[in-house]
Every structure is written in C-alpha cells, then in structure tokens.
Amino acid sequence: MSGRFDGRVALVTGAGAGIGAACAARLAAEGSFVGVLDLRAAAAKATAAAIRAHGGTAVALTCDVSDEKQVREAVTELVTSFGRVDVLHSNAAVLDADVYGRDRDLDGLDVAVWDRTMEVNLRGAMLMVKHTVPVMPDGGAIVLTSSVSALVGDTVHAAYGSSKSALIGFTRYVATMYGSRGVRCNAVAPALVLTETARRAMTPAQLADKAAERLLPWACSVDDVAGLVSFLLSDEARCITGQTVAIDSGTLAHRPQHAVHQWRDGQ
Ligand SMILES: NC(=O)c1ccc[n+]([C@@H]2O[C@H](COP(=O)([O-])OP(=O)(O)OC[C@H]3O[C@@H](n4cnc5c(N)ncnc54)[C@H](O)[C@@H]3O)[C@@H](O)[C@H]2O)c1
Numbered sequence: 714m715s716g717r718f719d720g721r722v723a724l725v726t727g728a729g730a731g732i733g734a735a736c737a738a739r740l741a742a743e744g745s746f747v748g749v750l751d752l753r754a755a756a757a758k759a760t761a762a763a764i765r766a767h768g769g770t771a772v773a774l775t776c777d778v779s780d781e782k783q784v785r786e787a788v789t790e791l792v793t794s795f796g797r798v799d800v801l802h803s804n805a806a807v808l809d810a811d812v813y814g815r816d817r818d819l820d821g822l823d824v825a826v827w828d829r830t831m832e833v834n835l836r837g838a839m840l841m842v843k844h845t846v847p848v849m850p851d852g853g854a855i856v857l858t859s860s861v862s863a864l865v866g867d868t869v870h871a872a873y874g875s876s877k878s879a880l881i882g883f884t885r886y887v888a889t890m891y892g893s894r895g896v897r898c899n900a901v902a903p904a905l906v907l908t909e910t911a912r913r914a915m916t917p918a919q920l921a922d923k924a925a926e927r928l929l930p931w932a933c934s935v936d937d938v939a940g941l942v943s944f945l946l947s948d949e950a951r952c953i954t955g956q957t958v959a960i961d962s963g964t965l966a967h968r969p970q971h972a973v974h975q976w977r978d979g980q
Contacts, residue, residue: 716743717947722795724748724788726778726841727805729756731908732858734763735935736802736942741769743943745800748791750774752805778805778837779829781844788844798848800946803841804858806873807833808910816872827872834876835883842887842898852895854946857884859900861961877902881957888955897954899945904961906933928963 723740727733729751741747741764749764749771751757757773764771772794776787791798807813807829815826838857846853862870863877880900887898905911905923915923924932941960944950959965 717943717949718743718745718800720744721799722746722748722791722797723800723802723946724750724774724791724798724841724845725802725804726750726776726837727858728760729753730760731910732903732906732935732938733802733804734760735939736804737771738764738767738769739936739939739943740800740802740946741771742767743947745769746795747771748774748787748795748798750776750778750787750805752777777833778803778841779832781840784837784840784844788841788848792848797850798845799851799853801841801845801853801855802858802942802946803838803855805833805837806858806876808914810914813870813873814914816870818869819871822872830872830876831879834873835879838880838883842883846887846891846894846896849894849896853897854950855887855896855898856942856945857898857900859884859902859957861902861904861959861965863902863957864959864965884957885955892954897945897950899950899953899955900957901938901941901945902957902959902961903933903938904959904964906935906938908935923964926964927961928966931962933960933962 723745725733725737728737728749737747737749749757749761754775761771761773774787776783812826812829857880859880860877862874884898884900
C-alpha cells in the first residue's frame with residue numbers, strides 16, 4: 714500500500730456502508746491508517762476487516778456521532794492507536810425509514826424527525842470537527858458530506874435538506890476558523906448514489922426521474938464520490954478550502970424540467 718496518504722491517519726464516519734465504506738477503503742488503499750466509525754458495530758467491523766483483507770490498516774470504532782461523549786471516546790481510541798488524526802471525512806447521516814422516511818410534509822411533521830435529523834447530520838459533523846481538529850498536530854483536511862438536496866428545494870425532506878444546507882455554511886466557518894492552522898475544510902454534494910440505503914428508499918418511478926435530471930447517461934457510484942473525497946483530502950487540493958463541490962452527473966447544471974422532457978420525448 715502506498716500513495717497520497719502514506720503514514721497519515723484518517724477518520725471516516727458512517728463508514729459501515731455505502732459512500733463512507735468506499736471512502737474508507739479508498740483512503741486505506743492510498744496509504745492511510747483508517748478509523749472506520751459507524752453507529753452499527755458489526756458494519757464498522759466489516760469495513761475494517763475488508764480493508765485489512767486488502768493489506769490496509771484499519772480500526773473499527775462504534776459511535777453515535779450525535780453523542781459528544783461517544784465522539785470524544787472514539788477519537789481518543791483512534792489517537793491511542795495511531796497518535797493523531799490528519800484527515801476527517803464526516804459522512805454519517807440518519808437515513809433510516811423512521812427518520813428520513815418520515816421527513817415529508819411540514820404540516821404533519823413529527824418534530825422528533827426534525828430534531829434527530831439535525832442531531833445526527835449537523836451536530837454530529839460539528840462534534841466530529843470539534844474533537845478532531847485539536848488532535849491534528851500539523852494541520853489537516855476535512856470533508857463533510859452534504860447533498861444536492863442542500864442546493865435546491867424539493868417537495869419532501871425539508872429537515873434533511875436543511876441539515877445538509879447548514880453543513881455548507883459550517884464548512885465555511887470551519888475553513889475560516891482553522892485556516893491559519895493549516896486545516897482545510899470542504900464539502901461534497903452528491904446527487905443520487907445507488908447505495909443499498911438509496912435503493913431501498915426509491916421507487917422505480919423516482920429512479921427514472923433522477924435519471925432524467927442528469928446530463929450524463931451515468932449516475933455517480935460510491936467510488937466516484939470516494940475519488941473526489943480523496944482528492945479534497947489530499948495535498949493536491951492544498952489551496953482548496955471552504956468550498957462545496959457537487960458530484961451529480963450534471964443534475965444541478967441546468968433546469969431539470971427541460972432535460973426531463975427531452976429525455977421523455979426521446980424514448
Ligand atoms: N446515497 C445517496 O444518494 C446520497 C446522495 C447525497 C448525499 N448522500 C449522503 O452521503 C452520506 C452517506 O450516504 P449513504 O447512501 O452511503 O448511506 P448509508 O446508509 O449506506 O451509510 C450511512 C452509514 O451511516 C451510519 N450512521 C447513521 N447514523 C449514524 C450515527 N448517528 N452515528 C454514526 N454512524 C451513523 C449508518 O449506520 C450507515 O452505515 C450521507 O451523509 C448522505 O446524506 C447520499
């Protein structure tokens with residue numbers, strides 16, 4: 714194993730599945746020691762085991778990112794193993810049916826859905842940054858996972874979209890607060906990435922609508938996102954901070970309705 718992250722220590726949250734698992738694997742493949750953090754212990758262990766099976770170094774950390782005590786303990790455990798943290802990918806979000814699935818009309822919204830969404834998606838990112846920056850001895854790099862849902866409105870998921878919009882503001886604050894210490898912070902904003910969670914949440918009609926919104930014939934994969942995250946965390950991005958990069962196959966680069974009609978007329 715060798716590459717851009719040789720000898721560096723990475724921490725990835727929500728790394729038990731999907732985008733986070735792919736990012737953890739990518740950072741490990743590029744030479745990083747990786748803390749694989751997830752709420753689900755078995756999932757974190759599985760990702761860490763897969764990294765080790767490919768010759769990488771990883772430790773599984775079980776933690777709810779919305780709980781400050783657990784975050785403090787997880788970061789301490791990683792620092793005890795590897796001495797420091799150099800890069801953080803704060804990626805965990807609450808996407809289960811009981812929260813994201815009930816994030817629908819505002820007039821019927823259970824406030825507990827709003828609160829849990831903010832707790833995990835926004836407070837979780839804040840807690841990860843709060844406890845990681847102090848153990849970045851030589852500067853560092855942070856990427857937060859936002860979403861295209863942060864950049865446009867929709868008829869559902871106001872809590873989710875608002876939490877992801879707030880992450881974009883938070884990215885700029887972190888970049889501003891810690892830039893002088895050599896800490897960079899950026900966000901990525903993916904459109905639909907067909908993780909297992911996304912597949913479960915979408916109907917065939919919704920998937921077709923998403924396909925119609927894209928300019929490119931292909932959707933983004935977890936590996937596409939991992940490539941972007943790895944670039945932003947690497948020294949190749951040393952002059953990039955405070956930015957949000959959409960990775961969306963062109964979804965936001967145009968007025969979606971126009972492409973929808975073009976696509977439908979072409980069928
Ligand atoms: N998949 C998409 O289409 C898509 C699009 C835009 C943005 N995103 C964002 O990308 C990130 C990853 O999405 P994904 O599709 O890979 O999801 P996923 O469900 O595959 O993985 C999310 C992981 O986060 C973990 N998690 C949930 N709550 C947690 C908590 N409180 N503490 C620690 N870990 C927790 C889950 O256990 C899970 O392993 C999320 O931030 C999501 O909002 C996803």
